[in-house]
Amino acid sequence: MIVENRTGNVAVVRPAGRIDRLAAPVLEAELQAVVAGGAHRLVVDLGGVDFIDSSGIGALINGLRASRMAGGDLRVAQLDERAGELFRLTSLDRVLRIYGTVEQALGEYD
Amino acid sequence: MNARHMRSEELTFSNTLPNRPAAERRHGLFLLRVLIAANLLAGLYYLQWRYTASINWQHWPFALAVLAAESYSYLDAWLFGLTIWRLQRQDRPAPPVPGTTVDVFITCFNEPVELVRKTARAARAISWPHSTYILDDGNSAEIAAMAEQEGVGYLVRSAAWDGKARHAKAGNINNALFQTSGELILILDADQIAAPDILHRTLGYFSDPRVAFVQTPQWFYNVTRDDPLGAQAPLFYGPIQQGKHGWNAAFFCGSNAVLRREALMQMGISQYVRELEQRIRRRLRLAEQLLRHAKRRLPAADATHIGEALDELRSAVWRARAALRAKASIQELTWQFQRSAEAVSRRLVSDDLERIKAELAALSGNAAADRERVFLTRLDDPSVLDALARRDVSPLAAVPAVRELLLSLDLDRADEAQPLMPVARISVTEDMATSMRLHAAGWRSVYHHEVLARGLAPEDLRSSFQQRLRWAQGTLQIMLRENPLVVRGLSWGQKLMYLSTMWGYLSGLASLVYLAAPVLFLLFGILPIQSGSGEFFSHLLPYLALNQLCFFAVGRGRSLWRGQQYNLALFPLWIKALLGAIGNVYFGRELAFVVTPKTRQHETSLRLIAPQLSAIAALNIALVWGLARLALGLEAQATPTLLNALWAAYNIVALSVVLLAVGPLQRRARSRQEAGT
Numbered sequence: 001m002i003v004e005n006r007t008g009n010v011a012v013v014r015p016a017g018r019i020d021r022l023a024a025p026v027l028e029a030e031l032q033a034v035v036a037g038g039a040h041r042l043v044v045d046l047g048g049v050d051f052i053d054s055s056g057i058g059a060l061i062n063g064l065r066a067s068r069m070a071g072g073d074l075r076v077a078q079l080d081e082r083a084g085e086l087f088r089l090t091s092l093d094r095v096l097r098i099y100g101t102v103e104q105a106l107g108e109y110d
Numbered sequence: 111m112n113a114r115h116m117r118s119e120e121l122t123f124s125n126t127l128p129n130r131p132a133a134e135r136r137h138g139l140f141l142l143r144v145l146i147a148a149n150l151l152a153g154l155y156y157l158q159w160r161y162t163a164s165i166n167w168q169h170w171p172f173a174l175a176v177l178a179a180e181s182y183s184y185l186d187a188w189l190f191g192l193t194i195w196r197l198q199r200q201d202r203p204a205p206p207v208p209g210t211t212v213d214v215f216i217t218c219f220n221e222p223v224e225l226v227r228k229t230a231r232a233a234r235a236i237s238w239p240h241s242t243y244i245l246d247d248g249n250s251a252e253i254a255a256m257a258e259q260e261g262v263g264y265l266v267r268s269a270a271w272d273g274k275a276r277h278a279k280a281g282n283i284n285n286a287l288f289q290t291s292g293e294l295i296l297i298l299d300a301d302q303i304a305a306p307d308i309l310h311r312t313l314g315y316f317s318d319p320r321v322a323f324v325q326t327p328q329w330f331y332n333v334t335r336d337d338p339l340g341a342q343a344p345l346f347y348g349p350i351q352q353g354k355h356g357w358n359a360a361f362f363c364g365s366n367a368v369l370r371r372e373a374l375m376q377m378g379i380s381q382y383v384r385e386l387e388q389r390i391r392r393r394l395r396l397a398e399q400l401l402r403h404a405k406r407r408l409p410a411a412d413a414t415h416i417g418e419a420l421d422e423l424r425s426a427v428w429r430a431r432a433a434l435r436a437k438a439s440i441q442e443l444t445w446q447f448q449r450s451a452e453a454v455s456r457r458l459v460s461d462d463l464e465r466i467k468a469e470l471a472a473l474s475g476n477a478a479a480d481r482e483r484v485f486l487t488r489l490d491d492p493s494v495l496d497a498l499a500r501r502d503v504s505p506l507a508a509v510p511a512v513r514e515l516l517l518s519l520d521l522d523r524a525d526e527a528q529p530l531m532p533v534a535r536i537s538v539t540e541d542m543a544t545s546m547r548l549h550a551a552g553w554r555s556v557y558h559h560e561v562l563a564r565g566l567a568p569e570d571l572r573s574s575f576q577q578r579l580r581w582a583q584g585t586l587q588i589m590l591r592e593n594p595l596v597v598r599g600l601s602w603g604q605k606l607m608y609l610s611t612m613w614g615y616l617s618g619l620a621s622l623v624y625l626a627a628p629v630l631f632l633l634f635g636i637l638p639i640q641s642g643s644g645e646f647f648s649h650l651l652p653y654l655a656l657n658q659l660c661f662f663a664v665g666r667g668r669s670l671w672r673g674q675q676y677n678l679a680l681f682p683l684w685i686k687a688l689l690g691a692i693g694n695v696y697f698g699r700e701l702a703f704v705v706t707p708k709t710r711q712h713e714t715s716l717r718l719i720a721p722q723l724s725a726i727a728a729l730n731i732a733l734v735w736g737l738a739r740l741a742l743g744l745e746a747q748a749t750p751t752l753l754n755a756l757w758a759a760y761n762i763v764a765l766s767v768v769l770l771a772v773g774p775l776q777r778r779a780r781s782r783q784e785a786g787t
Binding site: 021022024025053054055057058061062064065068069073075086089090091092093094095096097108 | 288291292293371372375376378379380382383384386387438439440441442445520521522528529530
């Protein structure tokens, strides 16, 4: 997982591979650590992710909560088709906006 | 643990529920369906005659009450018939998929250590590879030490739960879900001794990716054959669950079940979205009114600058409502709202700071000016401004309603320990609500009819009553809160299966009528039915006979009599449950989640069964009075008198089960049993 710190309190997190029930706790811990480190405006770039299940989404939601409680936000970019389906199935697309690119997601922070 | 327990522990696990060849099963089902259809037709014949030709209007209030009770029972017969119609025996699963990972959860809350140890050992000894965890909601050092000794995992609530709603057992499981990672989860109550092959026998069903859970029966090893407390539920963990299975509506019952993590997590996410959307929608609707009120109540000194701020907040609310209508995501909408609120707060704070600075500057001749100059420079630091404008301390938050609004129009649920709660927590019986949501989302369920875990039933009347009260209240609570008939995503069959169980718990009122009817007639001559006796028998007897025959056929040699007795005898409990659930759902009264004690409660008070004793007394007086009048030739209506005497006698026999259950009798029955084995 690559964490790229942008200016100030903004960070881009790029997990890779599968985010399933085994990897979800790792992602969540990473997100919590980034927020605790002061970067509470996050973008999670899912472009490098092959598969995400609902445990993985659970990690994103927990990360979202942590960032919001710190006064920030967590935005999701580059969701693939299959993950998008899971978002629709659970109606998570009502809550989370899916950004096409990382730059788009970052742009909204200004 | 007494000696009896130790003996039964040595019993090996065998398939106590007989397997029957498929051909016989099909014939059996056909016969059942014929009986069900005949019973419902006979019932229709009886009931239409009751409605059209036999209401005794002279005593109309009671006549109508009886008619209502009979209609209730007839609908119950329909729901029962529909359940049995699709009875499906499921006890031969496919072999498990190799490599399936399983977590075994043992939920406990202040049970004795040795009892949990037994459960933990049995769980550890399950032959399919798995990880065992004790989920200790009692946070006890002894249980932790025992888990360590036995080499099983030990989980308690994370720090996030401190000071938050705990949601009892549902919360306990929800917490553990985020600390473990198995594909499947076997849930066991603290007293449920699992068979070593429990996973081998249930995992195969999950090769169908749509299966969310497999439920196996609950069976109690501390119950004597005559089961004075009616603890075994052979009708439910048998024909009823098998019938529900046929409709893809088997119930998850909280223990002895294997669940798919993915299904639970998906439920958690959907539920999070649903509740969040509801909350935001409701809050936005109220916000405008709230802000208007807040402005009106401002003290005159604040009226201008805070009043202006409130107006700006109001336009932020309008923008958020417009965004919601335009289907913007809740994330964006709350983000923008919070940023607008922040800007408003910040302006207020900086106005205040400016004023303070001006006042300090006016005092510049003062000797303490140096210290104030340091203070002044710190006021110019932007981080100070940020800190003072935070939503919980900003001047806006001084208006309590506004503070609440700012906190609630956000994504996080400040009142909950974790955003996702996969196991439903809307009810004290979380299991049924969870299965209803899974079914509504299109998941499949399995009832596997084979005893694979054995537990402890409550051993005294009080505990048994508490347990039943909890089930009844929880079920009715769900019915009132999430009426299954309007839950989207459930098929009609599933809706009716849920309704059926809930409907059953409404029986208390009908029972009251059935108990009162013979008393009212024998003592006061109040007859709810107006008919000649020949006509009456020709309508009632076929229905009554077929009803019993039907029940007998469904039972197939299993003793259902105890269950029937308790169904009637617990009428005060069912009524109490109904009132409790109504009070909770419509009047917001608290409904206590009582953990059923696994150890004997040393209190066998006759007060517990006072209503039943009074009913028995009244029935006996009525019975003797009626028969005496008949014998003395004082009774003109001989047939109704005999009939009501018979009815009273049946009621007495059914109710007397509670006498069997109170202390001395129960102990005697037990020592008899022990002498016999």
